[in-house]
Each structure stands twice: as C-alpha cells, then as structure tokens.
Amino acid sequence: MTQTARSAKTAAGEPAVAVEGLKVLYGERVALAGVSFEVPAGTCFGLLGPNGAGKSTTMKVLCGLVRPQAGWVRLFGREVSGGHADAGRIGYVPQAITLYDKLTAQENLALFGRLSGLRGAALAARMETVLTQVGLADRAREPVARFSGGMKRRLNIAAALLHEPELVIMDEPTVGVDPQSRYHIFNLVREMKTRGVTVIYCTHYMEEAEALCDHIAILDHGAVIARGPLSAVLREHAEPAVYLELDEPGYPEAPAGVTPPVVTGASPPQPDGDGWLYRLTAGHDALAVLEAVAGACRGQGLRVRRLEVVRPALERVFLKLTGTSLRDEA
Numbered sequence: 001m002t003q004t005a006r007s008a009k010t011a012a013g014e015p016a017v018a019v020e021g022l023k024v025l026y027g028e029r030v031a032l033a034g035v036s037f038e039v040p041a042g043t044c045f046g047l048l049g050p051n052g053a054g055k056s057t058t059m060k061v062l063c064g065l066v067r068p069q070a071g072w073v074r075l076f077g078r079e080v081s082g083g084h085a086d087a088g089r090i091g092y093v094p095q096a097i098t099l100y101d102k103l104t105a106q107e108n109l110a111l112f113g114r115l116s117g118l119r120g121a122a123l124a125a126r127m128e129t130v131l132t133q134v135g136l137a138d139r140a141r142e143p144v145a146r147f148s149g150g151m152k153r154r155l156n157i158a159a160a161l162l163h164e165p166e167l168v169i170m171d172e173p174t175v176g177v178d179p180q181s182r183y184h185i186f187n188l189v190r191e192m193k194t195r196g197v198t199v200i201y202c203t204h205y206m207e208e209a210e211a212l213c214d215h216i217a218i219l220d221h222g223a224v225i226a227r228g229p230l231s232a233v234l235r236e237h238a239e240p241a242v243y244l245e246l247d248e249p250g251y252p253e254a255p256a257g258v259t260p261p262v263v264t265g266a267s268p269p270q271p272d273g274d275g276w277l278y279r280l281t282a283g284h285d286a287l288a289v290l291e292a293v294a295g296a297c298r299g300q301g302l303r304v305r306r307l308e309v310v311r312p313a314l315e316r317v318f319l320k321l322t323g324t325s326l327r328d329e330a
C-alpha cells in the first residue's frame with residue numbers, strides 16, 4: 001500500500017495524533033502531569049523541553065511502550081492504549097544509535113526489516129529506497145563500524161522508515177552529526193512531510209525546531225507550558241524589538257565613537273551583535289519606534305546600514321518560559 005493511500009485513511013481534518021490529559025508516574029515521581037496536544041497530519045511537530053521534562057515518556061506512550069495512569073492517545077482517529085496494534089504505523093528513531101557495528105548497513109536493515117514483517121523482494125526494495133533516502137546507497141555493503149557518527153544516525157533513521165510508517169517519531173536525531181548529515185536529515189524530514197508523513201521531532205536545538213516544525217509543544221516538569229503553531233507561540237511569547245546597525249567609518253571595529261539615538265517608546269539601545277537592540281516599553285508599537293529611530297538617525301546625520309523590527313528567536317522564548325537553572329538533577 002502506498003504512503004498516500006495509507007495516509008488517506010486518516011479522516012480529513014482529523015489530527016494524526018491527539019493526546020489528552022496524559023499522566024505517567026514512575027513510582028512516586030510524576031513524569032507527565034496531564035499532557036495534551038494535537039499533531040495535524042502531514043506536519044512536523046516539535047516536542048521541546050529541558051532534560052527531565054517528560055519528552056521521552058511522551059514518546060514512549062505514543063509508541064505503546066509505557067501505559068499512562070490517566071488520559072488517552074488517539075492515533076489516526078483511533079484511541080489506543082499501551083502495546084497497541086497501531087505501533088506498526090509508527091517509525092521510532094531512538095536517541096541512542098541501535099545498530100550492530102559488525103554488520104553491514106544492508107545486514108542491519110535486513111534485520112530490522114524482518115522484525116517489521118518484511119521479507120524477500122519487498123524487503124529488498126524497501127532497503128534500497130531507504131538507503132537512497134538517507135544517502136547511503138553506495139555504502140550499503142560496508143560494516144557500520146566504519147561509519148561516521150552522521151552516517152550511523154542516518155542509518156538509524158533508515159531502519160525506522162523501512163515499514164513505511166505514517167508517523168515518524170524522532171528523538172534527538174542530529175546529536176553528534178556533521179553539518180552535511182544534519183542538512184540531509186532536515187531534507188529528509190521535509191520530504192517526508194511532502195509525502196503526507198507526520199513527524200514528531202524531539203530536540204534540544206531550538207534553531208532546528210524553528211527550521212523544521214510547523215507546530216510545537218514546550219514541556220516542563222511534565223506539563224505543557226506552551227503549544228500551538230510555531231508562529232503563534234513566537235507571536236505570543238517573543239516580544240518584537242527594533243534592531244539598528246549603523247554604517248559609519250570604523251564601525252563596527254571601533255564603535256565607541258558612534259552613539260545610537262535614544263527614542264521614546266523603547267528602553268535605551270543595548271549592544272547586540274554588530275548593532276543595537278531597542279526593546280519596546282509597555283504599550284508602544286514596534287513600527288512607531290522604528291520610525292522614531294530612523295528619524296533620529298537622520299536628524300543626527302547617522303548613516304543606517306540595517307534597521308528592522310525583529311522577534312527573538314525560539315531559543316530566547318524557550319529560556320524565558322523554562323528558566324535558566326540547570327536541570328542536571330532531573
């Protein structure tokens with residue numbers, strides 16, 4: 001059955017994943033304290049949070065490996081519980097590389113493929129497809145022991161894609177990889193989306209979530225503290241500011257002599273990169289501040305190289321919401 005045909009089984013408008021009020025305790029420890037979110041079909045969903053926030057536990061519940069004490073999970077419109085039959089529609093890319101070093105890439109895939117019930121020509125065809133998808137077709141006969149970290153990661157992903165899952169759950173898939181492999185993994189996620197595959201992408205790298213994810217949920221201490229379309233979360237939690245870069249002789253190497261103007265509606269400009277950032281004071285509009293900065297620069301005869309309204313990156317929002325204290329003890 002093709003991917004498109006299988007995805008079509010999820011009713012129009014029905015999210016690929018719906019999670020409501022999930023509670024998981026490990027003994028006395030509360031891992032999930034009532035987690036709810038939805039993942040629209042064919043999108044990439046970022047599951048974000050500091051160490052110990054509950055991301056892995058959430059993924060394990062989705063894969064049927066942990067049974068929640070309360071709450072429910074609906075996959076492709078059907079409610080499921082621990083050890084559920086729909087696990088075959090899920091591809092799980094674990095954080096730890098789970099490959100046999102002494103076996104070749106092909107032998108590893110054959111092993112995982114058989115575990116998913118694939119055999120003979122169908123298995124061979126799928127192996128060829130996934131090896132091509134992850135850019136390892138020409139290394140298929142080499143033992144994994146000879147592979148770089150990035151190649152192992154990509155093969156780990158290939159193993160999860162063999163049975164054509166409709167939902168792919170990726171746990172930190174780019175840890176320890178070079179920029180080329182990361183680029184390849186990003187393209188693979190984007191390509192999966194175009195085929196209607198839903199991706200849950202768990203990462204500590206906020207720039208990855210910004211580059212790939214349509215929707216996100218930020219977990220902390222087992223609870224969802226922000227969720228929704230990425231753009232909406234940024235709009236809600238990342239206040240705009242105005243960024244100014246000047247084009248003066250000697251700048252930015254010797255910026256001491258150059259003073260950016262102070263304007264109404266923003267706190268005094270703070271150095272930021274090669275320029276300055278104006279944070280808005282309550283009730284002021286970014287565009288009005290931008291115009292005030294432009295006017296003041298003109299009035300002072302300062303040449304402007306860059307002047308724009310900017311929004312803080314997701315990283316700043318994440319730290320604002322989850323705090324900056326270390327989570328090593330979790």
Ligand SMILES: Nc1ncnc2c1ncn2[C@@H]1O[C@H](COP(=O)(O)OP(=O)(O)OP(=O)(O)O)[C@@H](O)[C@H]1O
Pocket residue numbers: 026029030031049050051052053054055056057058330
């Ligand atoms: N098997 C277990 N037994 C007891 N406590 C556990 C177990 N697994 C997880 N925990 C605890 O449950 C909480 C949530 O853990 P979880 O692994 O889901 O978080 P996480 O967000 O995936 O963290 P990380 O980013 O470090 O992987 C943590 O406090 C963790 O210590």
